Amino acid sequence: MSSHIAEGTEADPRNPSGKTFFGHPRMLANLFSVEMWERFSFYGMQGILVYYLYYSAAEGGLGLDKAAATGIIGAYGGMVYLMAILGGYLGDRVFGPERTLFYSAVAIMFGHLALSLIPNFAGVIIGLILIAVGSGCLKTNASVLVASLYDVKDMRREAGFTVFYMGVNIGALVGPLFTNTGWGIFGFHFGFLLAAIGMALGLLQYALTRKNLPESVHYVNNPANGRQKGMFVGGLVVAVVIVLILCMLGLITPGNISNWVIGLTLAGAIVLGYILIGSKKTDETEHSRVMAFIPLWIGNAVFWSLYQQQFTVMAVYSDSRLDWHLFGLEFKPGLFQSINPVFIILLGTVFATMWTKLGNRQPSTVTKFSLGMVGVGIAFLIFLLPAGHHIVSLWWLVLILFVCTISELTLSPTGTSATTRFAPEAHKAQMMAWYWTSVAMGTAMSGWLAQFYSEPNEVPYFLTMGLISVVAGVILWFFRKPILTMMRGLK
Numbered sequence: 001m002s003s004h005i006a007e008g009t010e011a012d013p014r015n016p017s018g019k020t021f022f023g024h025p026r027m028l029a030n031l032f033s034v035e036m037w038e039r040f041s042f043y044g045m046q047g048i049l050v051y052y053l054y055y056s057a058a059e060g061g062l063g064l065d066k067a068a069a070t071g072i073i074g075a076y077g078g079m080v081y082l083m084a085i086l087g088g089y090l091g092d093r094v095f096g097p098e099r100t101l102f103y104s105a106v107a108i109m110f111g112h113l114a115l116s117l118i119p120n121f122a123g124v125i126i127g128l129i130l131i132a133v134g135s136g137c138l139k140t141n142a143s144v145l146v147a148s149l150y151d152v153k154d155m156r157r158e159a160g161f162t163v164f165y166m167g168v169n170i171g172a173l174v175g176p177l178f179t180n181t182g183w184g185i186f187g188f189h190f191g192f193l194l195a196a197i198g199m200a201l202g203l204l205q206y207a208l209t210r211k212n213l214p215e216s217v218h219y220v221n222n223p224a225n226g227r228q229k230g231m232f233v234g235g236l237v238v239a240v241v242i243v244l245i246l247c248m249l250g251l252i253t254p255g256n257i258s259n260w261v262i263g264l265t266l267a268g269a270i271v272l273g274y275i276l277i278g279s280k281k282t283d284e285t286e287h288s289r290v291m292a293f294i295p296l297w298i299g300n301a302v303f304w305s306l307y308q309q310q311f312t313v314m315a316v317y318s319d320s321r322l323d324w325h326l327f328g329l330e331f332k333p334g335l336f337q338s339i340n341p342v343f344i345i346l347l348g349t350v351f352a353t354m355w356t357k358l359g360n361r362q363p364s365t366v367t368k369f370s371l372g373m374v375g376v377g378i379a380f381l382i383f384l385l386p387a388g389h390h391i392v393s394l395w396w397l398v399l400i401l402f403v404c405t406i407s408e409l410t411l412s413p414t415g416t417s418a419t420t421r422f423a424p425e426a427h428k429a430q431m432m433a434w435y436w437t438s439v440a441m442g443t444a445m446s447g448w449l450a451q452f453y454s455e456p457n458e459v460p461y462f463l464t465m466g467l468i469s470v471v472a473g474v475i476l477w478f479f480r481k482p483i484l485t486m487m488r489g490l491k
Helices: 027-054 066-082 084-094 097-117 120-147 157-186 188-212 226-248 257-278 284-311 313-321 333-361 365-382 394-422 425-452 455-478 480-486
Strands: none
Touching: 027 066, 027 097, 027 120, 027 157, 027 188, 027 313, 027 333, 066 084, 066 120, 066 257, 066 284, 066 313, 066 425, 084 097, 084 120, 084 226, 084 257, 084 425, 097 120, 097 188, 120 157, 120 394, 120 425, 157 188, 157 333, 157 394, 257 284, 257 425, 284 313, 284 333, 284 365, 284 394, 284 425, 284 455, 284 480, 313 333, 313 394, 313 425, 313 455, 333 394, 365 394, 365 455, 365 480, 394 425, 425 455, 455 480
């Protein structure tokens, strides 16, 4: 009997009930549902946030200029993924991944409530800090919980992450539909309230099912001692004080906050890499695999710097360039963010089935990364086709997001799955956090790059973005053989 069939039996500690969910451990369905509600709230809020920031006060917004608004969105998105470092430490060394996820979900819910109930910039600051910390910590540990359901060599593992990824995108589809509708009827704050309700439902779902997870995730894998915890808390306090001082001195502003997040992300990634590579608990094989991840980290950052422009450049493009009159009605521009999740839902099972059937014949991790980078570059080059027309058909953006989706399904589940396989045994959550710093870098870059976009210069902008990603993907593919060698038997 093959190993993946054996793991579906009652004797398997990862799936003690023996029940399955489309051939996967039963708890994948519970994690799928929890993540769906969390993403409902996350993408629902983010689907209207940029407009709340730059729409005028008469339209219910805060009246920032578009460059500052998109910079804040990029910086906030980057901070979400950067907080994965905090989530990695708390999951590995303080609470364990299961409790860390629970506390993170609570923080997210209160963050959405702050956006809904507290007016003006105070609500934005409090809300985005709580959501960034909560979402970052949740992301790291949710992936660890999914990985705990499978053996490291279980060929269902990557397909399982793809199924989990569909839960993400069901939430990402429905969230913007509800919050944009709520914004249109009762205003921005009602849209944010709907996001809070969605997160509350996800929290309830998790509270009722968390006890059924494998026993290993309820414990701290590598507990920190009192001195280490004290140093960590002290470091956090010092960091908060420094940020407050820089804000009061006017050195951190809405216009340059994405620059600070990029620098902070790079510093965090270097520190995490040093910990993972230099740890005495990282053996020779694990050390080689961590080193092999470095070029994938760079490629991932390039991919997300384009892909995450859905929340910056594409959001502005949707508002100012697209014709949203459909079926005799005028729709809100944030609804475009539900297009990508539709394609994910339609194609996610196709990709999961394809990887499962191909088994050991599927492309290597490095090749999948390369294909994803080339694909998202091609998506940006498609923007050149309708350039020059002031009002653009919605179907052009549908085509662009379709190509982005193919690229995302090729690279993103592969990235999270590969990270859990590359991870040193003593640093699973921190390795996952290192992966999320690459997404943080790309997301912050998407906000920084948005300042160079405008309708008059969209041809050179989209041409440059597309070519950079295509060339980077080709370069990574040429170096696939030495990277695969360093992966030490992992494909």
